[in-house]
Amino acid sequence: xxxxxxxxxxxxxxxxxxxxxxxxxxxxxxxxxxxxxxxxxxxxxxxxxxxxxxxxxxxxxxxxxxxxxxxxxxxxxxxxxxxxxxxxxxxxxxxxxxxxxxxxxxxxxxxxxxxxxxxxxxxxxxxxxxxxxxxxxxxxxxxxxxxxxxxxxxxxxxxxxxxxxxxxxxxxxxxxxxxxxxxxxxxxxxxxxxxxxxxxxxxxxxxxxxxxxxxxxxxxxxxxxxxxxxxxxxxxxxxxxxxxxxxxxxxxxxxxxxxxxxxxxxxxxxxxxxxxxxxxxxxxxxxxxxxxxxxxxxxxxxxxxx
Amino acid sequence: xxxxxxxxxxxxxxxxxxxxxxxxxxxxxxxxxxxxxxxxxxxxxxxxxxxxxxxxxxxxxxxxxxxxxxxxxxxxxxxxxxxxxxxxxxxxxxxxxxxxxxxxxxxxxxxxxxxxxxxxxxxxxxxxxxxxxxxxxxxxxxxxxxxxxxxxxxxxxxxxxxxxxxxxxxxxxxxxxxxxxxxxxxxxxxxxxxxxxxxxxxxxxxxxxxxxxxxxxxxxxxxxxxxxxxxxxxxxxxxxxxxxxxxxxxxxxxxxxxxxxxxxxxxxxxxxxxxxxxxxxxxxxxxxxxxxxxxxxxxxxx
Numbered sequence: 222x223x224x225x226x227x228x229x230x231x232x233x234x235x236x237x238x239x240x241x242x243x244x245x246x247x248x249x250x251x252x253x254x255x256x257x258x259x260x261x262x263x264x265x266x267x268x269x270x271x272x273x274x275x276x277x278x279x280x281x282x283x284x285x286x287x288x289x290x291x292x293x294x295x296x297x298x299x300x301x302x303x304x305x306x307x308x309x310x311x312x313x314x315x316x317x318x319x320x321x322x323x324x325x326x327x328x329x330x331x332x333x334x335x336x337x338x339x340x341x342x343x344x345x346x347x348x349x350x351x352x353x354x355x356x357x358x359x360x361x362x363x364x365x366x367x368x369x370x371x372x373x374x375x376x377x378x379x380x381x382x383x384x385x386x387x388x389x390x391x392x393x394x395x396x397x398x399x400x401x402x403x404x405x406x407x408x409x410x411x412x413x414x415x416x417x418x419x420x421x422x423x424x425x426x427x428x429x430x431x432x433x434x435x436x437x438x439x440x441x442x443x444x445x446x447x448x449x450x451x452x453x454x455x456x457x458x459x460x461x462x463x464x465x466x467x468x469x470x471x472x473x474x475x476x477x478x479x480x481x482x483x484x485x486x487x488x489x490x491x492x493x494x495x496x497x498x499x500x501x502x503x504x505x506x507x508x509x510x511x512x513x514x515x516x517x518x519x520x521x522x523x524x525x526x527x
Numbered sequence: 528x529x530x531x532x533x534x535x536x537x538x539x540x541x542x543x544x545x546x547x548x549x550x551x552x553x554x555x556x557x558x559x560x561x562x563x564x565x566x567x568x569x570x571x572x573x574x575x576x577x578x579x580x581x582x583x584x585x586x587x588x589x590x591x592x593x594x595x596x597x598x599x600x601x602x603x604x605x606x607x608x609x610x611x612x613x614x615x616x617x618x619x620x621x622x623x624x625x626x627x628x629x630x631x632x633x634x635x636x637x638x639x640x641x642x643x644x645x646x647x648x649x650x651x652x653x654x655x656x657x658x659x660x661x662x663x664x665x666x667x668x669x670x671x672x673x674x675x676x677x678x679x680x681x682x683x684x685x686x687x688x689x690x691x692x693x694x695x696x697x698x699x700x701x702x703x704x705x706x707x708x709x710x711x712x713x714x715x716x717x718x719x720x721x722x723x724x725x726x727x728x729x730x731x732x733x734x735x736x737x738x739x740x741x742x743x744x745x746x747x748x749x750x751x752x753x754x755x756x757x758x759x760x761x762x763x764x765x766x767x768x769x770x771x772x773x774x775x776x777x778x779x780x781x782x783x784x785x786x787x788x789x790x791x792x793x794x795x796x797x798x799x800x801x802x803x804x805x806x807x808x809x810x811x812x813x814x815x816x817x818x819x820x821x822x823x824x825x826x827x828x829x
Contacts, residue, residue: 389662398660399660399662399668400668401667401668404662404668406664409662409664453704453705456659460657460674460694464689465689483663514663514664514665515663516661516662516663517661517662517663518659518660518661518662518671519659519660520657520658520659520674521657521658521659521660522655522657523655523656523657523658523674523676524655524788524800525654525655525788525800525802526654526655526764526765526788527557527654527764527765527766527767527786527787527788
């Protein structure tokens with residue numbers, strides 16, 4: 222009887238040994254990039270000029286937003302999980318946040334990768350050049366305007382605190398409702414191409430809340446401390462700021478968004494990475510396999526009617 | 528010299544041109560009907576007070592209403608209390624959203640009655656519905672969830688401040704995710720302000736506020752860029768009796784006002800949704816504000 226029990230126990234251990242698990246991340250390493258100063262980014266300047274705008278017309282508060290993100294995240298972690306290892310490994314701002322830095326640093330060792338600055342559809346603007354949010358290309362033959370990066374390994378969550386990075390509408394229809402007539406499938410494909418293990422990417426389908434830093438203090442509290450899912454935490458944090466800052470009329474156009482994975486992988490494990498909890502996150506990279514798909518989701522604030 | 532002066536005058540006219548205000552049928556009917564009702568009441572009651580409404584005070588030192596709601600909600604929901612609001616959860620509650628697109632307000636009312644006891648449900652009115660949409664290659668575009676945003680009614684007026692609301696979030700199938708509720712203790716005072724004005728004065732009052740406050744608006748254009756442009760037209764689509772919050776020596780006071788839902792046309796031709804809160808008439812708050820010299824109008828938008 223004892224032998225049978227031991228055999229059963231052994232089988233049981235073996236059965237679960239190879240199983241991935243949902244648990245608290247073993248560490249929280251954070252890499253951040255934030256750009257306030259775009260005076261050296263000629264590409265960005267030309268793009269603004271083509272829209273009749275000037276690069277100096279408004280100062281960004283990206284570096285401040287980044288600091289609020291890091292401070293809030295670490296404060297929440299120390300309150301809720303005081304013994305959890307945490308490190309802000311790369312803290313790159315302005316002239317230390319160039320495309321070369323973004324490409325070459327070992328971001329895949331960070332659980333959170335955060336960028337604050339200007340953005341546009343599937344593009345983030347670093348200090349000197351834009352970088353596509355797609356696999357892009359590399360090597361000598363690659364145009365500097367087509368540099369890309371994929372996210373995976375330890376990286377579970379990427380946050381683009383920048384305008385429109387997750388918007389996949391056709392050109393000239395960026396503020397339109399998402400439907401089969403407005404969607405640009407090539408832009409969807411670009412986003413799909415960066416999912417190399419990363420669980421989800423948070424960002425905006427519209428402009429972002431530049432300077433309204435409370436988004437990330439609420440987000441950290443909801444996600445780390447209060448036990449809300451990733452998307453609910455981000456969506457609720459934006460709701461909160463939207464309601465607080467509604468006197469700023471542009472806030473009405475804000476659409477917080479997420480690109481995430483949903484479906485059953487080749488091992489038969491079901492994933493919905495928008496619904497992951499910080500304390501119960503899948504403890505491995507999630508690849509697009511089996512019937513897993515990438516989805517884009519956004520929240521649109523309703524028109525008030527009397 | 529005359530030509531130069533004329534150009535300067537013309538330029539200043541262009542620079543400071545006031546937006547055109549158009550009151551649409553629904554709002555116009557509301558304003559005219561309220562005025563008729565006031566006239567009718569005056570004839571019936573022969574009382575001078577009919578054209579006035581009471582000012583309401585916010586008691587920030589008390590939370591009786593909040594605690595009462597909390598106690599009632601705790602009977603059927605998981606309730607989490609934070610500083611100023613309650614979060615309410617119950618995984619077993621499913622809302623009927625089958626007629627949502629056709630009868631939004633009916634659906635919203637039914638939802639309200641499912642969450643709140645009847646006496647509290649009647650204290651809230653739907654203002655807007657947020658939508659979460661997703662896209663995937665295999666399923667196309669799907670609705671993943673809704674948030675119904677209600678504002679509190681007090682004395683049948685919408686309380687236009689940040690601390691009297693109910694938001695109900697459901698998933699795409701109607702299952703309750705969470706409801707968030709905030710209420711303050713409100714007390715009707717014996718102070719009144721004038722609310723007895725005709726449609727023409729209501730419109731003139733909007734016009735005078737717009738002249739002072741709406742020279743420019745910030746908004747997001749169709750390319751997704753933030754812009755600041757001058758307002759060319761304001762189309763008022765709906766109106767409601769409301770309370771607008773002002774601060775008098777750091778105390779919150781709610782003054783009877785009219786709240787308008789509108790679309791603002793900016794100079795480039797785009798339209799922006801906007802709520803504009805305005806006193807009933809130009810003199811409505813003047814006496815009150817004259818007495819309370821430190822009154823600050825807290826312009827509240829949504």
